[in-house]
Amino acid sequence: MTTTLNPARRHFLKASAAIGGGLFLGLYLPNIAYAAEAGQMAVLSAHVRITADGVIEIMSVAPEIGQGIKTSLPMVICEELDADWAQVSVLQAPVNSDAFGRQSAGGSRSTPAHFDEHRRIGAAARQMLLQAAAEQWQVPLASLTTQAGIVHHGASGRQLSYARLANQAARQQSPDLASITLKNPADFSLIGQFTSGVDNDALVHGRPLFGIDVELPSMLHAVIHKCPVFGGRVKTVDLASINALPGIRHAFVIDTSSVDSGVAIVADSWWQAEKARRQLKVQWDEGKAKQQNSADFDKQAQQLWRKAPSQITQQVGNVDKAFADAAKVIEAEYAYPFIAHGQLEPINCTAHWQAGHLTLWAPTQNPASGQRQAASAIGIDVNDVTVNVTRMGGGFGRRLFNDYMAEAAIIAKQVGVPVKLLWNRQDDFQHDYYRPGGYHKFKAGIDAQGQLQAFSDHFVSFGNNGRTLLAAGMHAAEFPTGFVPNLQFGSSLIEAQIPTGWLRAPTSNAMGFVFQSMLDEVAHAAGQDPLAFQLALLRRSDAKPQNGFSPQRMAAVLERVAELSDWGKPVPEFHGKGIACYYSHAGYFAEVVQASVNQMGAVKVEKIWVVGDVGQFIVNPSGAMHQVQGAVLEGLSQALYQQVLIDGGAQVSNYHQHKILAMNAVPEVEVEFLATDNPTTGLGEPALPPVIPALCNALFAATGKRVRSLPIKAEMFA
Amino acid sequence: MKYALSINGSQLEADVDPDTPLLWVLRDTLKLKGTKFGCGMSLCGACTVHLDGKPIRSCVTPISAVGSKSITTIEGIGNDTVGQKVQQAWKILDVPQCGYCQAGQIMAAVSLLKQFPQPTDQQIDAGMSRNLCRCATYHRIKAAIHQVADAVKEG
CATH class of the missing domain: 3.10.20.30 (Beta-grasp domain)
Known part of the structure; x- marks a missing residue:
């Protein structure tokens, strides 16, 4: 495995005992701030500290949104440090990219970005403890061993705990990370073990952890009332009557280019602010977004499909000639809707503006970006903003966007005392950064042997002034690019004023559905078993795999999931199995869904088999299983329930209109990982995309009816 | 008032x-x-x-x-024997992902177990389906409820 260390960061491994005498501020609540007496704490690196009473403090560098990173990355350090996990206390690292590198939670990137580096940091800290022991006992370093936080000298039987050695270790020369010796993975005792989350005890007792739980002395509470039409602005508002209501301290209009226009109401309690808001009389300038709606988008897509794509994004061979030569041509139109994140902890941020400095307590997946956005919103230097990252009640990509941090900054600067901004659920659904909808018109040509010879897609997406909206694009290397001799991707845009963004497995969550459904259609049209068809495609001798995609790894997960699910065995009437695979975020996943349809057309998902390949190591099997099961069930929610219809703004206000799978609809999900000799990669996302097409393909197998538009409608099967 | x-x-x-x-x-x-x-x-x-x-x-x-x-509330449910067992099972089986819904899930699970000390899967589905988990930790929630029920059964 290659080393991905940034040499510029090495100096942060310089240890200092002096730091042990400093004051350590608590992570986000002032009342948990603590002081360390001089000499009582040894700081071995920015990531590792050892207290005099034997607590090994390990920093969690990435924000925790439920992906388990606050447990799994510290496990990697602990493994190489050879400490006892029971002695480890995990702290959320301050935002400091010089010390900690990448500190955002997105793109399933935290594990691949930090796994190797964290092994080396752990190994370096251990090395320093060994050097300290060798110095103290005047014995060769090679004669020492470690186990569970203790250094042993076998020859003399002497031993010392890490705590006893910590101060001396902190004075050691820190080793070169690039050349440090790592454990033989066969000796791993923590990596690969089921490990319960580090915050679980606090969670089950209801102790404060989340952004919404932040409490500061004399704190006020804020809401912002915004226009239900995207981009709408406050025209007139009666603030005087609001200011007269009980508990209201401030009411003012926010109208700057940095955040959405709205009316901020600040009160002694959130309920008072929220109640006052219901009496607010605002006239809006709704702007041009007022005219847009979903039905019209559908019409525009049909019109655009009648014309040539406005842009050709991928061109291989000659599709026109290949379609003319094909023994059979298959055409199909697919569509998927805008959807919302609906993370359970509503958007919030606490801010305090004091003496020219802004302090934020923010549930954010991307703190450094939020820091810049907040600074810019109130016109101060980024160094005058401190961001404390809290645990998050779900992220799913929503909190990669830090609009609420800028809003909290603006309000805090206005009120001058600590203030917590909290959106209600309707705000959350109506001012999201939505997963963009889209439309695909596919054409596929097969030869007399049923082999795919030509493939084209006219993708109608959304743009603003001709620029594709965020997360509304499509990768030119989308499979089957590289596996068909003649292929063309083209795109056209519908103009829209809709905030869009990344939702778990961005673009892939939609592309998986349309491409893997279409390939299933082609397989059936060719009279082939969908598994055999996809394997044959992956194994074409003329294939030109793109962007490091490994057809071998994909074929392996497909074959294994087929084996696990007894693919090919007959199922009862009105039951069907569907298979699909997808490569995203460096992970290879193949999934089989067994589903049935009753006389009313109701879809029941009975069982799901998942096989994934994310490289060599599964750091925490508990977290890994969680990520896969969670992603798969999220995919089912998308397929079965979710859409955000647009009429000026979003026509969704709460969970009854944008449902989440509940306990009584959850199928069994069997998961297996194939360990391969590849770098260890992330798991937040790649298990999601295949489940949607696997379900739709299963419904085709059960009923002969093809789902080409989401969410799935029961009427279709009734 | x-x-x-x-x-x-x-x-x-x-x-x-x-x-x-x-x-x-x-x-x-x-x-x-x-x-x-x-x-x-x-x-x-x-x-x-x-x-x-x-x-x-x-x-x-x-x-x-x-x-x-x-x-x-969740802060006090540990004073109850069933509540304490539920909290323990939640930790052992690592039920939470983000953890935000889990206070509500635990409160619902304790009620369910008081009504049905040995709940069937169907009773768990009926008793727990109004508590949403956006991360979809449902498999673990069900397993943890069964674990508490089994522990109670074995005394």
Whole structure:
């Protein structure tokens, strides 16, 4: 495995005992701030500290949104440090990219970005403890061993705990990370073990952890009332009557280019602010977004499909000639809707503006970006903003966007005392950064042997002034690019004023559905078993795999999931199995869904088999299983329930209109990982995309009816 | 209005408007942050607490409707034997992902186990399906409930 260390960061491994005498501020609540007496704490690196009473403090560098990173990355350090996990206390690292590198939670990137580096940091800290022991006992370093936080000298039987050695270790020369010796993975005792989350005890007792739980002395509470039409602005508002209501301290209009226009109401309690808001009389300038709606988008897509794509994004061979030569041509139109994140902890941020400095307590997946956005919103230097990252009640990509941090900054600067901004659920659904909808018109040509010879897609997406909206694009290397001799991707845009963004497995969550459904259609049209068809495609001798995609790894997960699910065995009437695979975020996943349809057309998902390949190591099997099961069930929610219809703004206000799978609809999900000799990669996302097409393909197998538009409608099967 | 409240065995007082939902009295007035705000419309179950031992949605329960009934929240559920076992099972099986809904899930699970000490899968589905988990930890929640039931059975 290659080393991905940034040499510029090495100096942060310089240890200092002096730091042990400093004051350590608590992570986000002032009342948990603590002081360390001089000499009582040894700081071995920015990531590792050892207290005099034997607590090994390990920093969690990435924000925790439920992906388990606050447990799994510290496990990697602990493994190489050879400490006892029971002695480890995990702290959320301050935002400091010089010390900690990448500190955002997105793109399933935290594990691949930090796994190797964290092994080396752990190994370096251990090395320093060994050097300290060798110095103290005047014995060769090679004669020492470690186990569970203790250094042993076998020859003399002497031993010392890490705590006893910590101060001396902190004075050691820190080793070169690039050349440090790592454990033989066969000796791993923590990596690969089921490990319960580090915050679980606090969670089950209801102790404060989340952004919404932040409490500061004399704190006020804020809401912002915004226009239900995207981009709408406050025209007139009666603030005087609001200011007269009980508990209201401030009411003012926010109208700057940095955040959405709205009316901020600040009160002694959130309920008072929220109640006052219901009496607010605002006239809006709704702007041009007022005219847009979903039905019209559908019409525009049909019109655009009648014309040539406005842009050709991928061109291989000659599709026109290949379609003319094909023994059979298959055409199909697919569509998927805008959807919302609906993370359970509503958007919030606490801010305090004091003496020219802004302090934020923010549930954010991307703190450094939020820091810049907040600074810019109130016109101060980024160094005058401190961001404390809290645990998050779900992220799913929503909190990669830090609009609420800028809003909290603006309000805090206005009120001058600590203030917590909290959106209600309707705000959350109506001012999201939505997963963009889209439309695909596919054409596929097969030869007399049923082999795919030509493939084209006219993708109608959304743009603003001709620029594709965020997360509304499509990768030119989308499979089957590289596996068909003649292929063309083209795109056209519908103009829209809709905030869009990344939702778990961005673009892939939609592309998986349309491409893997279409390939299933082609397989059936060719009279082939969908598994055999996809394997044959992956194994074409003329294939030109793109962007490091490994057809071998994909074929392996497909074959294994087929084996696990007894693919090919007959199922009862009105039951069907569907298979699909997808490569995203460096992970290879193949999934089989067994589903049935009753006389009313109701879809029941009975069982799901998942096989994934994310490289060599599964750091925490508990977290890994969680990520896969969670992603798969999220995919089912998308397929079965979710859409955000647009009429000026979003026509969704709460969970009854944008449902989440509940306990009584959850199928069994069997998961297996194939360990391969590849770098260890992330798991937040790649298990999601295949489940949607696997379900739709299963419904085709059960009923002969093809789902080409989401969410799935029961009427279709009734 | 001043309200005298019995919460987790303690007598507490809150001076709030009568229409203030119990959720906000707990969170903002009494600083008990364990009970969570999710939807505000009794749709998600994150705000589940017990009123005289029965699960209710604190986000739509005005403080004026509480009266002298005793309130139990996630902070106090560990004083109960079943509550403690549920908390323990949640940790052993690593039930939470983000953890935000889990206070409500635990409160719902304790109610379910008091009603059906040995619940079937169907009873778990019926009892737990109004508590949403956006991360979809449902397999673990079900397994943890079974684990508590098994432990109770074996004494």
